[in-house]
Amino acid sequence: MIELYDLAGRDPLLRFSPYCWRIRLALAHKGLEAATIPWRFHEKAKLPGAPHNQKVPVIVDGDNVVADSAAIAAYLESRYENGPSLFGGENAEAHANFIAAWADHVLMPALAPLVAPYVLPVLHPMDQIYFRSTREARLGESLDELGARSGLLLEAALATLAPVGATLGRQAFLGGAEPSYADYIVFSCLQWARCVGSPSLIARDDGLARWQDEMLNLFDGLAGNAPVAETDGRQRAAKA
Amino acid sequence: MIELYDLAGRDPLLRFSPYCWRIRLALAHKGLEAATIPWRFHEKAKLPGAPHNQKVPVIVDGDNVVADSAAIAAYLESRYENGPSLFGGENAEAHANFIAAWADHVLMPALAPLVAPYVLPVLHPMDQIYFRSTREARLGESLDELGARSGLLLEAALATLAPVGATLGRQAFLGGAEPSYADYIVFSCLQWARCVGSPSLIARDDGLARWQDEMLNLFDGLAGNAPVAETDGRQRAAKA
Numbered sequence: 001m002i003e004l005y006d007l008a009g010r011d012p013l014l015r016f017s018p019y020c021w022r023i024r025l026a027l028a029h030k031g032l033e034a035a036t037i038p039w040r041f042h043e044k045a046k047l048p049g050a051p052h053n054q055k056v057p058v059i060v061d062g063d064n065v066v067a068d069s070a071a072i073a074a075y076l077e078s079r080y081e082n083g084p085s086l087f088g089g090e091n092a093e094a095h096a097n098f099i100a101a102w103a104d105h106v107l108m109p110a111l112a113p114l115v116a117p118y119v120l121p122v123l124h125p126m127d128q129i130y131f132r133s134t135r136e137a138r139l140g141e142s143l144d145e146l147g148a149r150s151g152l153l154l155e156a157a158l159a160t161l162a163p164v165g166a167t168l169g170r171q172a173f174l175g176g177a178e179p180s181y182a183d184y185i186v187f188s189c190l191q192w193a194r195c196v197g198s199p200s201l202i203a204r205d206d207g208l209a210r211w212q213d214e215m216l217n218l219f220d221g222l223a224g225n226a227p228v229a230e231t232d233g234r235q236r237a238a239k240a
Numbered sequence: 241m242i243e244l245y246d247l248a249g250r251d252p253l254l255r256f257s258p259y260c261w262r263i264r265l266a267l268a269h270k271g272l273e274a275a276t277i278p279w280r281f282h283e284k285a286k287l288p289g290a291p292h293n294q295k296v297p298v299i300v301d302g303d304n305v306v307a308d309s310a311a312i313a314a315y316l317e318s319r320y321e322n323g324p325s326l327f328g329g330e331n332a333e334a335h336a337n338f339i340a341a342w343a344d345h346v347l348m349p350a351l352a353p354l355v356a357p358y359v360l361p362v363l364h365p366m367d368q369i370y371f372r373s374t375r376e377a378r379l380g381e382s383l384d385e386l387g388a389r390s391g392l393l394l395e396a397a398l399a400t401l402a403p404v405g406a407t408l409g410r411q412a413f414l415g416g417a418e419p420s421y422a423d424y425i426v427f428s429c430l431q432w433a434r435c436v437g438s439p440s441l442i443a444r445d446d447g448l449a450r451w452q453d454e455m456l457n458l459f460d461g462l463a464g465n466a467p468v469a470e471t472d473g474r475q476r477a478a479k480a
Contacts, residue, residue, distance in 0.1 A: 088331025094416030095335035101403040102342065163341040176334030 001033050003060040005047060008038030009122040013227045016119070016195035018108070019069040020057045021188035021223065026073050026181055028219035030083040034059075041127040070100060073181055086181040096182040099174065102163075103185050110160040111189055111201075113139050117147030118198040122229045154199045161201065161208065168207035172214070179218065187215045187223070197229040241273050243300040245287060248278030249362040253467045256359070256435035258348070259309040260297045261428035261463065266313050266421055268459040270323040274299075281367040310340060313421055326421040336422040339414065343425050350400040351429055351441075353379050357387030358438040362469045394439045401441065401448065408447035412454070419458065427455045427463070437469040 004024065007017035015021070015036065027034045039046065039056055047053045048060050053067040059075075066075045077086050077093075087093035116135045120143055123131055136142055146153065164186055167174060174182040190201055190212060202209050216224030244264065247257035255261070255276065267274045279286065279296055287293045288300050293307040299315075306315045317326045317333075327333035356375045360383055363371055376382055386393065404426055407414060414422040430441055430452065442449050456464030 085331075089329045090416050091325075091328025091420055092331035092335055094411055094414065095332050095339060095420070095422055097411060098403060098407045098414055098422070099335060099338055101406040105402045105406055106346075162345045163338060166341040166345055167338045171334055171337060174334065174338055176330050180331055180335070182335055182338070 001035050002027065004034050004036045005039045005056045005058040005060075006036040007056050008040060008124075009229070010124045011122070011227065011230075012038040014122055014195065014229060015226060016122070016192050016229075017056060018188040018192040019055075021191045022181070022184040023057045023059065023069055023072050024222065025184040025188070025218070026076055026086055028222055029086055029179070029181075029184070030076055030080045032076070032080065032083070040124045041130050042124070088175065088180055092175075092180065096180065096185070099182045100185050103189060107160055107186065107189050110157045111193060113141070113146045114150060114153040114157050115193045115196060115198045117143045117150070118193075118196040118229070122196050150199055154201070157201055165208045168211045170207075173211065179215070183211075183215065187212070191215075191223055191226075195226065195228050241275050242267065244274050244276045245279045245296045245298040245300075246276040247296050248280060248364075249469070250364045251362070251467065251470075252278040254362055254435065254469060255466060256362070256432050256469075257296060258428040258432040259295075261431045262421070262424040263297045263299065263309055263312050264462065265424040265428070265458070266316055266326055268462055269326055269419070269421070269424070270316055270320050272316070272320065272323070280364045281370050282364070328415065328420055332415075332420065336420065336425070339422045340425050343429060347400055347426065347429050350397045351433060353381070353386045354390060354393040354397050355433045355436060355438045357383045357390070358433075358436040358469070362436050390439055394441070397441055405448045408451045410447075413451065419455070423451075423455065427452070431455075431463055431466075435466065435468050 004020065004027065006015050006020045006024070008015055015024075015038075020036075024034070024036065044050055044054055047056070047067075048058050048065045049067055053065070055067070057069055057072060058065065058067045059072050061075075061079070064075070064079075066072050073086055087096050112135070116131075116139065119135075120128060120131060132143055139146065164174070171177075173179040174186060193199075193201055202212050244260065244267065246255050246260045246264070248255055255264075255278075260276075264274070264276065284290055284294055287296070287307075288298050288305045289307055293305070295307070297309055297312060298305065298307045299312050301315075301319070304315070304319075306312045313326055327336050352375070356371075356379065359375075360368060360371060372383055379386065404414070411417075413419040414426060433439075433441055442452050
């Protein structure tokens with residue numbers, strides 16, 4: 001069985017990494033069983049392929065160790081070519097690469113300042129100092145300051161989702177009639193926010209809301225039944 | 241032969257509409273000969289299908305009149321299914337629909353305030369009052385004010401192109417090894433800017449520059465050999 005090293009919170013059952021979520025969904029899409037192995041930021045030495053591999057997701061499939069979500073998706077598509085395609089052909093994969101680049105360069109930078117303050121308290125205590133220092137350096141602002149202006153950050157994140165909502169107003173999934181890896185890329189970013197309890201990114205757009213419900217229900221509720229942070233994010237924000 | 245009603249400037253040979261350019265490229269991609277018919281904003285009554293059809297592109301293909309670039313692309317793909325595919329399959333078309341939505345909701349709104357001041361002087365005199373009033377209402381600012389801050393608007397437009405540059409740093413075209421309609425969508429927006437002489441959106445990104453050169457050379461230089469505004473855009477901006 002394939003092993004997936006998956007970022008976990010203090011609660012080992014709480015999984016929220018957007019790059020791991022898209023791989024969990026990709027594995028299910030391919031019909032592959034996988035065991036997820038909880039991993040924390042301070043366990044870098046435990047990662048297969050360390051010290052070269054420093055981040056999750058990493059999968060171990062027999063003798064193959066593959067890191068990086070895009071590389072894992074490409075690996076699964078070619079290694080398990082007889083399973084349902086993640087992309088739907090070469091042109092579809094090429095177009096999905098734009099959606100991946102948009103998620104990396106636009107969606108994640110819009111979500112990160114909103115979501116990061118909600119990630120901090122769910123992390124293992126030994127991860128919190130690392131997370132705070134790396135994210136505050138990257139975001140150029142303290143997580144406390146960011147948490148205090150969630151409202152404005154939410155508006156910016158919602159605006160960023162406009163092309164997703166427009167597309168999903170016209171078709172069932174980004175992949176068309178059925179979900180593709182493009183859906184997993186975008187959904188995994190929203191699942192990240194959802195699992196740590198940050199303000200909802202969904203309510204205002206019908207196409208997006210309908211789609212998120214379908215995504216949460218895929219594969220017997222793989223994403224929808226996953227644990228979410230117990231503390232209410234808004235309460236945490238109010239206390240901050 | 242298919243007829244394409246195409247927005248023209250005061251100079252009937254100057255064509256710059258982004259929604260018409262993507263269709264000119266789509267027709268060439270399909271190997272279809274087409275005659276472009278210069279049309280101006282004040283000639284609404286002359287459009288086939290008027291008054292229902294109010295905007296170009298409109299194509300006339302025998303008994304079929306099709307308006308709206310997305311509808312025309314879908315029409316060409318199904319009517320000429322034996323020609324080279326514009327998308328490369330259903331999943332690829334679904335993913336391209338996101339790229340189209342991104343172009344409509346993000347790229348064009350980022351380009352419009354930069355490019356519109358450069359469109360105004362190339363228009364037929366009878367179009368200028370219409371264009372100024374509709375665009376100033378849409379953009380919420382006078383074209384003269386926008387023209388005076390081209391520099392900042394250029395920075396915003398370049399930032400918007402980040403996911404395009406990232407994708408084209410890793411693959412030849414948005415469509416993969418060969419161009420697809422997704423390339424024509426994005427390129428046509430840049431061709432709009434280029435043809436009216438607005439500040440260049442290209443120089444700073446290698447992947448984007450390489451790709452634009454290839455796009456300009458496609459189909460015997462269809463886009464690259466097309467007339468561009470004679471007046472230098474920067475001079476116009478400086479005079480404004």
